[in-house]
Amino acid sequence: MSAISLDEIEKIVSAALGGDRQAETRMLVALRPGVLAVLRFGAFHRWVDAEDLTQETLQVVVERVRARTIDDPRKVFAFAAATARNMALNAARKMLRQQTVVDSDLVDELAQNLETEPSDMSEADDRQLAQAVMALLDELPTERDREVLVRFYLDGTDKQQLCRELGLSPKHFDRVLMRARTRLRTIIERRAPHLALVPRITSVLLPLAISFTFWVRDFGSW
Amino acid sequence: MKSLDRQSLEEQARLVSRYVAGDLSRSERAEFEAWLVASHELAAEVEMERRLRRGIASAARRGWLKRGAEAVSEVRERRWRMAIAASVVVSLLLMGVTFVLPNGSRNESRTVASSSQVIPALPRIVRLSANRSLETTPDIALSRQAPPSELTIEPAVVVLTCPDGSLELECAGGTLPQTPQYPEYEMDLVSRQGSNLAWRSARQIASTGPVLSFVLGEPEKLAAGDYDVIVRGHSPDHEEVVARFWLRVN
Numbered sequence: 229m230s231a232i233s234l235d236e237i238e239k240i241v242s243a244a245l246g247g248d249r250q251a252e253t254r255m256l257v258a259l260r261p262g263v264l265a266v267l268r269f270g271a272f273h274r275w276v277d278a279e280d281l282t283q284e285t286l287q288v289v290v291e292r293v294r295a296r297t298i299d300d301p302r303k304v305f306a307f308a309a310a311t312a313r314n315m316a317l318n319a320a321r322k323m324l325r326q327q328t329v330v331d332s333d334l335v336d337e338l339a340q341n342l343e344t345e346p347s348d349m350s351e352a353d354d355r356q357l358a359q360a361v362m363a364l365l366d367e368l369p370t371e372r373d374r375e376v377l378v379r380f381y382l383d384g385t386d387k388q389q390l391c392r393e394l395g396l397s398p399k400h401f402d403r404v405l406m407r408a409r410t411r412l413r414t415i416i417e418r419r420a421p422h423l424a425l426v427p428r429i430t431s432v433l434l435p436l437a438i439s440f441t442f443w444v445r446d447f448g449s450w
Numbered sequence: 451m452k453s454l455d456r457q458s459l460e461e462q463a464r465l466v467s468r469y470v471a472g473d474l475s476r477s478e479r480a481e482f483e484a485w486l487v488a489s490h491e492l493a494a495e496v497e498m499e500r501r502l503r504r505g506i507a508s509a510a511r512r513g514w515l516k517r518g519a520e521a522v523s524e525v526r527e528r529r530w531r532m533a534i535a536a537s538v539v540v541s542l543l544l545m546g547v548t549f550v551l552p553n554g555s556r557n558e559s560r561t562v563a564s565s566s567q568v569i570p571a572l573p574r575i576v577r578l579s580a581n582r583s584l585e586t587t588p589d590i591a592l593s594r595q596a597p598p599s600e601l602t603i604e605p606a607v608v609v610l611t612c613p614d615g616s617l618e619l620e621c622a623g624g625t626l627p628q629t630p631q632y633p634e635y636e637m638d639l640v641s642r643q644g645s646n647l648a649w650r651s652a653r654q655i656a657s658t659g660p661v662l663s664f665v666l667g668e669p670e671k672l673a674a675g676d677y678d679v680i681v682r683g684h685s686p687d688h689e690e691v692v693a694r695f696w697l698r699v700n
Contacts, residue, residue, distance in 0.1 A: 232490060234459065234488060234489050234491070237488055237489075237490075238488070259487055261490050261493050262486050262487035262488060262489065262490065262492075262493050263487055264493075265486050265487075265493035265496055265497070266483045266486050266487060269469070269470060269486075269496050269497075269500065270483065271472060271479075271633070271634060271653075271684075271686065272633065274655060275655075301488075302484070302488075305484045305485070305487045305488040306480070306484040306487075308484075308487045309480065309483035309484045309486065309487045310480065310483075312483070312487075313480075313483065313686060314686075317633075317685075317686050320633055321633075349504075354504075354508050355508070355512075357501060357504060357505040357508060358505050358508035358509040358511075358512055358514065359509075360505060361502065361505030361506050361508070361509050361515075362509050362514055362515065364502075364505075365515070377502075377506070378506070378515065380467075381502065381503055381506045381507075382506050382507070382510055382515065383667060383668065384652070384667055385668075386647075386649065386650070399464075402464040402467075405466075405467055405499075406463060406464070406466075406495075408502060409466070409495055409498040409499055409502060410498075412498055412501060412502055412505070413494070413498050416501065423501070
């Protein structure tokens with residue numbers, strides 16, 4: 229499945245808002261990657277099962293679209309993002325409430341685990357990713373760009389400080405980062421395509437399942 | 451959310467790095483996430499940002515990549531060595547005879563090698579109680595002459611609440627309060643001269659204890675002067691300064 233353009237998504241959501249049931253299914257497919265991204269990359273990503281919450285969020289969104297209380301596709305996007313965020317917050321709160329550990333060693337261990345980025349990669353994939361980044365750094369046109377990336381991402385040097393020291397404008401700094409991301413994407417697609425952004429089969433099946441549930445619930449047949 | 455045009459999308463793409471680092475304000479984040487839902491392109495940018503961060507950290511962990519200052523000095527050293535080697539070759543060609551290598555360049559090589567041997571500084575950990583002393587002495591004092599390799603500040607400032615968010619000595623059912631008041635915390639160092647932000651930590655999720663831990667990687671980069679050490683609690687709909695300390699760099 230290729231990525232859907234911004235215009236196309238807006239049109240699909242407009243059609244769904246107009247009551248087009250086929251567009252509704254397409255809307256769920258189109259919104260899924262974005263909702264998943266909010267849950268995977270948002271403030272509470274360590275605490276949530278993003279796949280589960282994506283499904284719940286899309287259910288709430290489709291209910292709201294059917295209720296016709298939203299008339300603008302942009303409001304649907306904002307509503308979906310806010311719903312995903314609130315669901316993640318509730319999941320995080322629930323998890324905190326469940327933590328009644330008093331043993332200090334165990335608390336330390338727990339805290340350490342929480343600070344660790346959840347690993348969705350094998351050691352081999354992690355190594356390939358590191359190699360891709362090294363290839364990216366080698367390919368950079370100037371030593372300054374390399375310094376920007378290493379000092380920003382590895383040393384945690386502040387953007388303002390880097391701009392001041394290296395004589396860069398904030399816009400130029402952003403361009404270096406954006407070019408690096410684009411280049412890394414190309415390198416990953418060439419060297420380790422399985423690490424690239426291939427949509428999972430669930431990204432199609434789940435919205436279809438949600439849509440199916442609504443059809444059966446509301447109309448008694450598919 | 452602004453109109454769904456290309457320019458607005460590019461404006462949002464500039465925020466990707468700050469979003470992944472958790473540095474956006476509440477309203478910026480809400481707008482960014484609305485765009486994230488609408489744009490697969492932006493979602494891909496965010497994914498790549500995370501891959502880039504992870505890849506760089508992984509390369510550093512494997513010893514393939516050194517921190518900025520070291521890496522730059524290594525490159526400069528390599529260039530210096532290459533320059534010496536090139537001048538030796540040129541000298542030999544010009545002289546056109548079989549002479550020994552010039553002593554000068556050998557000595558220079560040795561100088562470069564010995565100058566890179568720096569005695570490593572030790573890290574330092576400072577524990578700070580929530581109850582501060584009188585404002586007559588700094589809570590933390592650092593010397594620029596002998597800075598630690600890294601400074602870990604561990605303030606015990608997380609207020610623990612009952613599951614319903616209430617502040618009690620004992621919760622319903624007789625359990626002790628164990629839920630951090632805010633899900634995330636961050637630390638700022640703000641120079642008292644000019645009120646400039648000198649450093650900001652990554653946000654960290656509070657565990658079940660009252661102590662947080664923030665690591666300042668390069669304390670030697672702080673200019674001499676007094677700083678406010680501000681710890682801020684964040685929830686999606688609220689943020690609050692939960693503690694303030696005093697750091698002096700001599």
